[in-house]
Amino acid sequence: xxxxxxxxxxxxxxxxxxxxxxxxxxxxxxxxxxxxxxxxxxxxxxxxxxxxxxxxxxxxxxxxxxxxxxxxxxxxxxxxxxxxxxxxxxxxxxxxxxxxxxxxxxxxxxxxxxxxxxxxxxxxxxxxxxxxxxxxxxxxxxxxxxxxxxxxxxxxxxxxxxxxxxxxxxxxxxxxxxxxxxxxxxxxxxxxxxxxxxxxxxxxxxxxxxxxxxxxxxxxxxxxxxxxxxxxxxxxxxxxxxxxxxxxxxxxxxxxxxxxxxxxxxxxxxxxxxxxxxxxxxxxxxxxxxxxxxxxxxxxxxxxxxxxxxxxxxxxxxxxxxxxxxxxxxxxxxxxxxxxxxxxxxxxxxxxxxxxxxxxxxxxxxxxxxxxxxxxxxxxxxxxxxxxxxxxxxxxxxxxxxxxxxxxxxxxxxxxxxxxxxxxxxxxxxxxxxxxxxxxxxxxxxxxxxxxxxxxxxxxxxxxxxxxxxxxxxxxxxxxxxxxxxxxxxxxxxxxxxxxxxxxxxxxxxxxxxxxxxxxxxxxxxxxxxxxxxxxxxxxxxxxxxxxxxxxxxxxxxxxxxxxxxxxxxxxxxxxxxxxxxxxxxxxxxxxxxxxxxxxxxxxxxxxxxxxxxxxxxxxxxxxxxxxxxxxxxxxxxxxxxxxxxxxxxxxxxxxxxxxxxxxxx
Amino acid sequence: xxxxxxxxxxxxxxxxxxxxxxxxxxxxxxxxxxxxxxxxxxxxxxxxxxxxxxxxxxxxxxxxxxxxxxxxxxxxxxxxxxxxxxxxxxxxxxxxxxx
Numbered sequence: 001x002x003x004x005x006x007x008x009x010x011x012x013x014x015x016x017x018x019x020x021x022x023x024x025x026x027x028x029x030x031x032x033x034x035x036x037x038x039x040x041x042x043x044x045x046x047x048x049x050x051x052x053x054x055x056x057x058x059x060x061x062x063x064x065x066x067x068x069x070x071x072x073x074x075x076x077x078x079x080x081x082x083x084x085x086x087x088x089x090x091x092x093x094x095x096x097x098x099x100x101x102x103x104x105x106x107x108x109x110x111x112x113x114x115x116x117x118x119x120x121x122x123x124x125x126x127x128x129x130x131x132x133x134x135x136x137x138x139x140x141x142x143x144x145x146x147x148x149x150x151x152x153x154x155x156x157x158x159x160x161x162x163x164x165x166x167x168x169x170x171x172x173x174x175x176x177x178x179x180x181x182x183x184x185x186x187x188x189x190x191x192x193x194x195x196x197x198x199x200x201x202x203x204x205x206x207x208x209x210x211x212x213x214x215x216x217x218x219x220x221x222x223x224x225x226x227x228x229x230x231x232x233x234x235x236x237x238x239x240x241x242x243x244x245x246x247x248x249x250x251x252x253x254x255x256x257x258x259x260x261x262x263x264x265x266x267x268x269x270x271x272x273x274x275x276x277x278x279x280x281x282x283x284x285x286x287x288x289x290x291x292x293x294x295x296x297x298x299x300x301x302x303x304x305x306x307x308x309x310x311x312x313x314x315x316x317x318x319x320x321x322x323x324x325x326x327x328x329x330x331x332x333x334x335x336x337x338x339x340x341x342x343x344x345x346x347x348x349x350x351x352x353x354x355x356x357x358x359x360x361x362x363x364x365x366x367x368x369x370x371x372x373x374x375x376x377x378x379x380x381x382x383x384x385x386x387x388x389x390x391x392x393x394x395x396x397x398x399x400x401x402x403x404x405x406x407x408x409x410x411x412x413x414x415x416x417x418x419x420x421x422x423x424x425x426x427x428x429x430x431x432x433x434x435x436x437x438x439x440x441x442x443x444x445x446x447x448x449x450x451x452x453x454x455x456x457x458x459x460x461x462x463x464x465x466x467x468x469x470x471x472x473x474x475x476x477x478x479x480x481x482x483x484x485x486x487x488x489x490x491x492x493x494x495x496x497x498x499x500x501x502x503x504x505x506x507x508x509x510x511x512x513x514x515x516x517x518x519x520x521x522x523x524x525x526x527x528x529x530x531x532x533x534x535x536x537x538x539x540x541x542x543x544x545x546x547x548x549x550x551x552x553x554x555x556x557x558x559x560x561x562x563x564x565x566x567x568x569x570x571x572x573x574x575x576x577x578x579x580x581x582x583x584x585x586x587x588x589x590x591x592x593x594x595x596x597x598x599x600x601x602x603x604x605x606x607x608x609x610x611x612x613x614x615x616x617x618x619x620x621x622x623x624x625x626x627x628x629x630x631x632x633x634x635x636x637x638x639x640x641x642x643x644x645x646x647x648x649x650x651x652x653x654x655x656x657x658x659x660x661x662x663x664x665x666x
Numbered sequence: 667x668x669x670x671x672x673x674x675x676x677x678x679x680x681x682x683x684x685x686x687x688x689x690x691x692x693x694x695x696x697x698x699x700x701x702x703x704x705x706x707x708x709x710x711x712x713x714x715x716x717x718x719x720x721x722x723x724x725x726x727x728x729x730x731x732x733x734x735x736x737x738x739x740x741x742x743x744x745x746x747x748x749x750x751x752x753x754x755x756x757x758x759x760x761x762x763x764x765x
Binding site: 640648649 | 758764
């Protein structure tokens with residue numbers, strides 16, 4: 001087991017190094033194949049680890065493998081160690097499994113891009129970082145993985161580095177992620193100063209002995225990290241902008257894997273969160289707020305990928321809410337089903353964007369149903385799963401979360417209601433997107449595609465601001481690809497579609513098939529919620545019925561607004577223009593952050609520059625020092641008259657003075 | 667004879683030389699005055715040497731003469747070069763060292 005679990009990390013790293021250093025030698029699609037094989041091998045290693053893990057008795061499922069001591073000084077035990085238990089293996093399986101398919105999809109999707117090898121090097125590096133994060137056995141390695149993932153995300157968002165909008169989005173994502181990194185580091189400090197160990201298991205063992213104030217402060221700081229990485233309010237503004245990256249990146253990083261790191265972190269830290277109800281409540285409430293806010297914004301966004309991005313935020317809100325409130329298995333189950341259907345939706349969106357020659361605006365799309373039946377099918381499967389229609393996977397996972405909220409009782413009933421409002425909104429915005437893109441009169445691009453010809457833009461432009469671009473390195477390549485015409489893309493999407501349909505059966509309600517529950521159980525041994533927090537049968541029944549009805553009602557509403565009476569949305573928008581403006585401006589979060597953080601800091605910076613820098617540093621320190629030196633040297637220079645006789649006189653005078661001194665001394 | 671007389675002569679010659687170096691503007695005369703100073707020092711060295719009945723001071727005087735010869739060679743060479751380039755033969759005019 002030790003070998004296979006280290007191999008999970010080794011393969012992606014090897015792929016990143018081969019692609020990163022060997023990009024000159026690797027011709028054609030070789031980098032893509034190397035990258036895909038590397039991740040595929042990591043997936044196989046993860047499966048082998050799983051098999052070996054299942055061979056052990058449940059009490060012994062969980063092993064800490066120490067690679068080497070990184071630093072061992074006064075009281076700090078920073079080791080490179082990985083923790084292999086059901087939870088980390090579960091995450092590793094999801095990450096490597098979905099990543100393999102997305103790599104496969106990218107092999108074709110990115111073909112014409114000049115940065116092909118660079119793309120796969122980054123993508124492999126990302127998977128490596130993510131696996132370091134999930135396999136980390138102590139806080140030290142967790143921070144390393146956490147920061148690596150942020151860096152990989154930055155590199156991939158800014159992959160088209162000559163697009164100013166993309167580089168800007170990359171910087172935004174990186175800065176907000178660094179805020180989260182600081183939260184993680186400081187949170188670790190608060191825990192470490194009480195436990196004196198960085199090791200997870202050692203920390204958890206002492207969870208009860210940490211003073212309550214320090215524990216809550218540390219956990220809230222850890223939550224800041226989780227919120228930044230998982231795009232939760234108010235640190236979410238980077239995620240929609242991150243859609244500037246290539247579509248496979250959006251599918252892999254900003255939907256399926258990286259943004260779920262916060263969910264994993266909270267689930268991993270469960271022994272601590274169960275000792276601090278305050279911190280857990282913060283997580284629960286922020287998750288609920290995010291799921292509602294993101295869902296409302298999703299109703300009005302017109303950029304295809306951003307609609308899916310907001311739905312990602314919303315779904316991660318569900319997961320954060322779940323794991324913070326003790327519904328660990330439900331949250332992690334939703335994490336897995338979401339990874340499948342969201343990656344599928346992004347891939348299908350990539351196919352449409354390919355057909356639209358890079359255009360992402362929903363207003364310009366219509367009637368792709370006949371032109372791209374396969375993409376349409378995938379979109380429908382993903383949309384049904386996301387909306388939570390039975391028996392698709394999202395139905396079971398989402399309703400389990402909501403039912404557990406009801407089971408917690410007390411104020412968690414509010415979250416129960418919020419969850420169902422979210423379900424309804426999710427169905428509306430998801431199907432708004434599908435109806436707008438696939439139904440109605442075919443646009444020119446769709447009509448062209450129906451005749452078997454893929455539209456090519458006369459001039460390549462940035463879809464965000466219309467700037468004219470070329471197709472050289474640093475910009476997207478000249479050719480676009482759609483799923484219908486490419487076997488690898490179809491294969492990847494087909495597998496994901498099967499997962500999106502069928503994964504729900506892993507964990508059927510009423511103790512049907514509790515595969516996820518049973519598998520994760522050893523990781524949550526001793527939890528006060530994991531074993532006991534099961535919704536009653538009546539609650540589950542009501543939940544399932546309400547969930548199914550609400551999601552179907554949402555789809556029906558979307559159908560009515562955007563298909564039956566296409567003018568309705570305009571009418572609603574005009575009647576509720578204030579609400580619409582509020583939502584289009586994304587609840588003014590960008591402006592709020594600008595007002596609260598950016599401007600005060602900019603003002604403080606200007607103030608510092610004008611007063612401290614200009615008057616003290618420049619005036620007193622720099623000019624003062626140089627003034628003293630200048631005055632001194634001016635005096636000395638005046639003595640250099642150039643008159644030899646004067647020098648001789650000085651010499652004689654000096655000698656006489658020395659002589660006189662010694663005479664007088666004696 | 668008392669050593670004081672020798673030293674008095676030596677000091678007199680040294681003062682004359684130093685005053686010449688400080689006041690005269692012709693480099694030839696300045697060189698001459700430098701020689702005076704060196705020889706005043708030599709006189710003092712030899713006087714002390716006789717006083718102690720020991721030849722170290724005499725040897726030292728010979729070394730000083732060698733140094734003086736070298737110095738005169740260089741100095742005269744400079745003066746000849748100045749004359750050839752029709753630079754004014756006046757130490758006060760040579761002020762390139764001014765800061």
